[in-house]
Amino acid sequence: MVVAWVGYVEVFWNTGHAKLWSVVIAMAGLWIPAVINLSGVRNIAITQNITTVLKFIPLLFMATVGLLFIKAHNFGPPCRSPRRRSPIRPTPSSAAAGPARPSPSRRSSPAWAP
Structure with a gap:
C-alpha cells in the first residue's frame, strides 16, 4: 500500500x-x-467520511462533464439484424428417436435390492 501511495504522490511532488x-x-x-487510528473512533469516522466524499468528487465531475458531450445523432432507432437460424440443427436420427427418457433411479434397479 505504501508503494502505491509513494507512486501516486510522486506524480505531483518529488518528480x-x-x-x-x-x-x-x-x-x-x-x-x-x-x-488518526490511534486518536479514536470518532476521528476515524470523520476521516473516512471526508475521504469518501473526496473519492466521489472526480466521479461526479466526469459524469457532469460527460453530459455536455452527448450528441443526439449518436442515438437512433435500434438496428435490426436479419433473423438467423440456429447453428444447432437436429439430425434426422435424433429427431426420430423422440425425447430423451430419464434414466431409472438406482433404487428401482434390481441390482440395488437389499
Whole structure:
C-alpha cells in the first residue's frame, strides 16, 4: 500500500524521485493513518467520511462533464439484424428417436435390492 501511495504522490511532488523524499512520503503514508487510528473512533469516522466524499468528487465531475458531450445523432432507432437460424440443427436420427427418457433411479434397479 505504501508503494502505491509513494507512486501516486510522486506524480505531483518529488518528480525527480530523490530517495530521501521517497522515504519521507512513505513514512507519512504510514504514520498519518496510524495517528488518526490511534486518536479514536470518532476521528476515524470523520476521516473516512471526508475521504469518501473526496473519492466521489472526480466521479461526479466526469459524469457532469460527460453530459455536455452527448450528441443526439449518436442515438437512433435500434438496428435490426436479419433473423438467423440456429447453428444447432437436429439430425434426422435424433429427431426420430423422440425425447430423451430419464434414466431409472438406482433404487428401482434390481441390482440395488437389499
